[in-house]
Amino acid sequence: MFHLIVRARKDAKALQYINERNYGGFLKVSSLGGGRTLEEVEGPLRELLDEPYVPILLLGDAEEELMEEVLPVLEESGKPFYARLLRTKRVRNMRVDELHSNIEEIKARFRLGIEWKDAYALNPENPLGIEIHPDYDIYLAMGEGFRRAMRSILGVEIGENSLVLRKLMNLEVYYSGPHRVAEVSKRLGSPVEVLWRIPSAEAVPLERLIELNRGYIEAFAEASRAFLRRFEGHDIVVPWSGGKDSTAALLLASEVFDDVTAVYVRMEYEMPGTDEYVEEIARRLGVDVIRIDVPMPLDRYGVPTHSNRWCTRLKVEALYRAASEFEKPLLLVGDRDGESARRRLKPPVLERRNDVLGRFLEVMPVKFWSGLMVQLFLLMRGIELHPLYYEGFYRLGCTVCPSLSDWEVRLLRKREKEGS
The missing domain is CATH 3.40.50 (Rossmann fold)
Structure with a gap:
C-alpha cells in the first residue's frame, strides 16, 4: 500500500x-x-x-x-x-x-518504471523510458520454453529473461537487454501477429535481477504485510488457482497469519500441470488446501463465451460455499491493477454479498504490484512459477476459457503435439 x-x-x-x-x-x-x-x-x-x-x-x-x-x-x-x-x-x-x-x-x-543497470531494476523515475499507463503491466519472459515458442511460432528471437510490456488489447512490446526487439499483437479473437521485430537477443541473468530488485520487492512485501495485519482476527481464506498472483497472495498470507486455508476450485478443464503444482507448493508452504472439483457440462451449457461465462458463476459459487463454512471469512485474492481497468478501479478491499451464503470481505494484497514484481517475489522465496509461465503464458485459466488468445491456443496445441 x-x-x-x-x-x-x-x-x-x-x-x-x-x-x-x-x-x-x-x-x-x-x-x-x-x-x-x-x-x-x-x-x-x-x-x-x-x-x-x-x-x-x-x-x-x-x-x-x-x-x-x-x-x-x-x-x-x-x-x-x-x-x-x-x-x-x-x-x-x-x-x-x-x-x-x-x-x-x-x-x-x-x-x-525501469532502470537498466546491466539488468532490469525497478525505479519509478523510469530512466529506461518504459511507456507508463495505469492499465499496463510488465513481466519477464522466462524459460527456454518461452524463447523456443517465440522462435518457432512467431519467428522472434528474444534473450533470456526478456522484459515484456503488456499494453491494452494484449499488445506486447518485448525487450532484450535495454533494447526493444519486437511488438506482438495477441488481441482476443484475432490471429497472433508480429508487428515488427529486430534481430537482437541479450541474456539477462536471473541472479542479477533478484540482486538489483531485492530491496524494492521487500519494501512492497512489507507494505502488503502491514496492510494485511489490519485484518487479524478473521479466518484467512485464499482462493488459489496455482497462478502467480494467487500464489503470491498465499505466500504473503502465510508470512502474516498463523492459520491460512487455501481453496483450490478445480474446474474440469483445468490447465495442465496445475494439480501437481498446487500439491507441491502447498507442501512447501505447509498450508491447508481445500480442493473442490467442479464439473463443466459443456453438453448442457455449451462452450463458455464472453457473453455467457456460466463457468465463472460455478467457480465463484463453489468458492463462496467453502468460505461460508468459516465463522469470519476473509477472502485474500490476487487481483492486480495491471490486469485490467476493471480491476484497477476496484478499491483494495471489497464487500461481497450473496443472498444465500452471506457477506464476504475480499482483500487484495498485491493489487499495486506488477507481474514482474510478483515473479521476483516468488523466486526470492525459492518458489518456482507454474510450469506454463515458462512456456509463454501470461495468465492461467481453463483450456476452454473464452479469454484464451490465439497465442495461448497455439501454445496448448504445441504442447499436445510435443506430448508434454
Whole structure:
C-alpha cells in the first residue's frame, strides 16, 4: 500500500477525500504539519518514512524549494519513493479528478518504471523510458520454453529473461537487454501477429535481477504485510488457482497469519500441470488446501463465451460455499491493477454479498504490484512459477476459457503435439 504525504493539513484533507472515494480509505494520508522549511518538516518526515507503506510525496509548485531540500531525506531512507511537484500552487488547489489521475499515474510508475543497470531494476523515475499507463503491466519472459515458442511460432528471437510490456488489447512490446526487439499483437479473437521485430537477443541473468530488485520487492512485501495485519482476527481464506498472483497472495498470507486455508476450485478443464503444482507448493508452504472439483457440462451449457461465462458463476459459487463454512471469512485474492481497468478501479478491499451464503470481505494484497514484481517475489522465496509461465503464458485459466488468445491456443496445441 502507499503513503501519500503532503505539506499542510488542508492538502491532506483533499487527498483523504480521494482516498475514501477511490481506495476505500486503505491508503495512508499524512501531512508534514504545515512546515515550510526543512528544519520544520525533517523530523515529521523521518517519522513517516519509518512506517511500512511506500511513500509518495506531493507538493505544489509554490513549494519547489522545500521539495529540493527534502529529497535527500527521502533518498537516505533507502526505500522506494516518488516525489512530484504538481502544477498548482498547492496540492489542495488541484481539481479532484486531476489529482486522482496524478495518483494513478504515480502508482503505475512504481510497477512499470525501469532502470537498466546491466539488468532490469525497478525505479519509478523510469530512466529506461518504459511507456507508463495505469492499465499496463510488465513481466519477464522466462524459460527456454518461452524463447523456443517465440522462435518457432512467431519467428522472434528474444534473450533470456526478456522484459515484456503488456499494453491494452494484449499488445506486447518485448525487450532484450535495454533494447526493444519486437511488438506482438495477441488481441482476443484475432490471429497472433508480429508487428515488427529486430534481430537482437541479450541474456539477462536471473541472479542479477533478484540482486538489483531485492530491496524494492521487500519494501512492497512489507507494505502488503502491514496492510494485511489490519485484518487479524478473521479466518484467512485464499482462493488459489496455482497462478502467480494467487500464489503470491498465499505466500504473503502465510508470512502474516498463523492459520491460512487455501481453496483450490478445480474446474474440469483445468490447465495442465496445475494439480501437481498446487500439491507441491502447498507442501512447501505447509498450508491447508481445500480442493473442490467442479464439473463443466459443456453438453448442457455449451462452450463458455464472453457473453455467457456460466463457468465463472460455478467457480465463484463453489468458492463462496467453502468460505461460508468459516465463522469470519476473509477472502485474500490476487487481483492486480495491471490486469485490467476493471480491476484497477476496484478499491483494495471489497464487500461481497450473496443472498444465500452471506457477506464476504475480499482483500487484495498485491493489487499495486506488477507481474514482474510478483515473479521476483516468488523466486526470492525459492518458489518456482507454474510450469506454463515458462512456456509463454501470461495468465492461467481453463483450456476452454473464452479469454484464451490465439497465442495461448497455439501454445496448448504445441504442447499436445510435443506430448508434454
